Amino acid sequence: HYHSEVVLAVWQRSLNEKRYKTTMTSANRIVFQKMGAAAAAISPAFLLVHGTVGQKQQDESSTSTTNTTTSTINRLLATSAMTNTNNKRAPHMVPINCADGTRVIPYQAPSRSEQLARLKKQTESFDVLVIGGGATGAGVALDAATRGLRVALVERDDFGAGTSGRSTKLIHGGIRYLQSAFLNLDYKEYELVQEALAERKHFLKCAPYMNKPLPIMIPLYRKHWYDVFLVPYYFIGAKIYDLVAGQDNGVPASHFIDKQEAIYQFPMIEDTNLMGAIVYYDGQMNDTRMCLHLALTATQKGACIASRVSVESLTHDAQTGRLNGAIVKDLVTGEVFPIHARSVVNATGAFADAIRIMDNPDAKPCITAAAGVHVVLPDHYSPTKMGLIIPKTSDGRVLFFLPWEGGTIAGTTDAQSELTMQPRPTDRDIGFILMEANKCLRKDKTVSTHDVRAAWSGIRPLVTDGHGDTKNISRSHVVEVSEKGKLVTIAGGKWTTYRRMAQDTVDRLLKEVPECASGRALRPECETAGMGIIGSDRAGIVVNAKFDRIGVTLREEYGLPKDVAYHLVSNYGTRALQIAEIVRPGTEVFDKKFVSSTGDVRRISSKYPYIEAEVKFAVEQEYALTAIDVLARRTRLAYVDSEAARSSCKRVVHIMGDILKWSHSKRAEEEKATLHWLDTMNMEEKAYHKD
Numbered sequence: 001h002y003h004s005e006v007v008l009a010v011w012q013r014s015l016n017e018k019r020y021k022t023t024m025t026s027a028n029r030i031v032f033q034k035m036g037a038a039a040a041a042i043s044p045a046f047l048l049v050h051g052t053v054g055q056k057q058q059d060e061s062s063t064s065t066t067n068t069t070t071s072t073i074n075r076l077l078a079t080s081a082m083t084n085t086n087n088k089r090a091p092h093m094v095p096i097n098c099a100d101g102t103r104v105i106p107y108q109a110p111s112r113s114e115q116l117a118r119l120k121k122q123t124e125s126f127d128v129l130v131i132g133g134g135a136t137g138a139g140v141a142l143d144a145a146t147r148g149l150r151v152a153l154v155e156r157d158d159f160g161a162g163t164s165g166r167s168t169k170l171i172h173g174g175i176r177y178l179q180s181a182f183l184n185l186d187y188k189e190y191e192l193v194q195e196a197l198a199e200r201k202h203f204l205k206c207a208p209y210m211n212k213p214l215p216i217m218i219p220l221y222r223k224h225w226y227d228v229f230l231v232p233y234y235f236i237g238a239k240i241y242d243l244v245a246g247q248d249n250g251v252p253a254s255h256f257i258d259k260q261e262a263i264y265q266f267p268m269i270e271d272t273n274l275m276g277a278i279v280y281y282d283g284q285m286n287d288t289r290m291c292l293h294l295a296l297t298a299t300q301k302g303a304c305i306a307s308r309v310s311v312e313s314l315t316h317d318a319q320t321g322r323l324n325g326a327i328v329k330d331l332v333t334g335e336v337f338p339i340h341a342r343s344v345v346n347a348t349g350a351f352a353d354a355i356r357i358m359d360n361p362d363a364k365p366c367i368t369a370a371a372g373v374h375v376v377l378p379d380h381y382s383p384t385k386m387g388l389i390i391p392k393t394s395d396g397r398v399l400f401f402l403p404w405e406g407g408t409i410a411g412t413t414d415a416q417s418e419l420t421m422q423p424r425p426t427d428r429d430i431g432f433i434l435m436e437a438n439k440c441l442r443k444d445k446t447v448s449t450h451d452v453r454a455a456w457s458g459i460r461p462l463v464t465d466g467h468g469d470t471k472n473i474s475r476s477h478v479v480e481v482s483e484k485g486k487l488v489t490i491a492g493g494k495w496t497t498y499r500r501m502a503q504d505t506v507d508r509l510l511k512e513v514p515e516c517a518s519g520r521a522l523r524p525e526c527e528t529a530g531m532g533i534i535g536s537d538r539a540g541i542v543v544n545a546k547f548d549r550i551g552v553t554l555r556e557e558y559g560l561p562k563d564v565a566y567h568l569v570s571n572y573g574t575r576a577l578q579i580a581e582i583v584r585p586g587t588e589v590f591d592k593k594f595v596s597s598t599g600d601v602r603r604i605s606s607k608y609p610y611i612e613a614e615v616k617f618a619v620e621q622e623y624a625l626t627a628i629d630v631l632a633r634r635t636r637l638a639y640v641d642s643e644a645a646r647s648s649c650k651r652v653v654h655i656m657g658d659i660l661k662w663s664h665s666k667r668a669e670e671e672k673a674t675l676h677w678l679d680t681m682n683m684e685e686k687a688y689h690k691d
Helices: 026-039 059-086 112-120 135-147 175-183 187-206 225-245 259-265 287-300 349-359 427-438 495-512 548-556 562-582 613-621 627-634 642-660 664-681
Strands: 006-011 047-049 103-106 128-131 151-155 212-221 255-258 274-284 304-307 309-316 323-330 336-340 344-346 367-378 387-390 399-404 407-411 454-463 477-481 488-492
Touching (some): 103 562, 112 336, 128 135, 128 323, 135 151, 135 287, 135 495, 151 287, 151 309, 175 187, 175 225, 187 225, 187 274, 212 225, 212 399, 225 274, 255 259, 259 274, 287 304, 287 627, 309 349, 323 344, 344 349, 349 367, 349 454, 349 488, 367 427, 399 427, 407 427, 454 488, 454 664, 488 495, 548 562, 562 613, 613 642, 627 642, 642 664
Parallel strands (some): 128 344, 212 387, 344 488
Antiparallel strands (some): 006 047, 006 103, 212 274, 255 274, 323 336, 367 454, 387 399, 399 407
């Protein structure tokens, strides 16, 4: 149970306090006393300990725990020497006050330059090279590193820049797949729903500050006499959905509400012929930040990760034909260099076939690309805590209407698409979404293209033989191992099942390429189920996982507005306190340019809670290299309001340019590239009009 928000926890309590005395073995107590003496060189007033302190330790694990802790002490002693020599903390490594009076020094990920130096190091050979920094790739890196493998991960764009950042933002089992499973007597489809619902529970547990239950309403209308049977039909279906999810699944039970309650819960709903609604629960997330936090958590486990590094070719052993690494290119500097690895995992999603062909030019394509388009409308088109699903549109698909990040997401379509990193929504798709949405909205609340603040298209990688309608293709995943090179490819699946996909991939890797872990004792079983990720207060030290306390602290002690405080907690967890330190006068990292002359924090856009201090944090702590990274993926402004993102572009480029020492020409180039990218986040021309 590593408390990885904390590298060092500064404790003001005595180790002789009774509750610690009764939960520590004598061996560990000696170790921690030794650590306390060593730490006095850094701060005589406090006791520095590793983040695992404060959690119960079992006697039966005293030997291994003591060895691990002794190793930790050596690292602490090295840190002590470095701190005393340099007398300077790294950016944002400032102690944060905890609710119980203790203070912690937050985790800082290795810089990109440090990660690249490690990738280039000829003397270091990785056990596994993961290609792809989306949800699946980050999940594989985290799983493998947690088991003890030496992991490298490269991503040619930004983390979560592809499909993983263009989802519906739902954490769901797939209620329509459950319906399909029963209607078609398809047990595999049922198993897919069961697996996804189990993973939904993991989502809600691993990052509770970010991932939350969301009630979703299914409106039921009586257009024919037999429509009265829709009520028991959908009610039973929702209850089966609850049953499949099992007990203690993290969300409330589904239920029926009458017409009056449905109108109260969703005032914009069309009430003509409305009988009532079924309310069921799924989860909701911020997909790009979730992906980023998975990657950052992998670094805490020892993984070496780098974005803007493309794979130019795969390398094979001349004698065995097995893969032994890749030739990659740093897209920032243009430098080409090899990465040595005992095995390679292909987690590139929709682009998996390109990597498969690098391994075997005769490999047959296995991916069908399906485009899913979403539009974002103003927040008044949905309540803040209630979504809506139209279970059957005119073409037989489903349509969601969901509150998210201060806007309303409507979508999605599902049709075959060309393969591109920058897919653009078509006016036809946007028009279809608006037309279907208006069928369930009051006549005075209908939407048009004038209401569209942003629109995007995401490419789903579906495993198929290349035939059939994409809406009928299963979202199950497949792990493939090439015969000669032993390239492990993970394809298909969906966001919700990323962790299980990663588990199956690493399990298959260890089975098919056991030499990737030769010479070392590994933890053979997956340990990521239910494991918290960065920001989740895993050791319960900061706020005991009660994240509303952080929100109160941000408002009362840091003076942040309510919407800003809520936004920071919901997207950063405990790390929100690090950002708040940047705008708090008197702290070591206070930066006055992010605060106005009246003392208010400067926002990236006046209409939204994203603040300029996040730009600095993104660059220094979250591997942001471009303005697009900040506007689209560290904050979600580009996805919520593309015009507001355009207006904020120049300021974001200016802040990043100052931090990264960009030249005037580089800043102009960056602004131009950002504005060009933002063109893909909106409509080509008006596709739908009110009557």
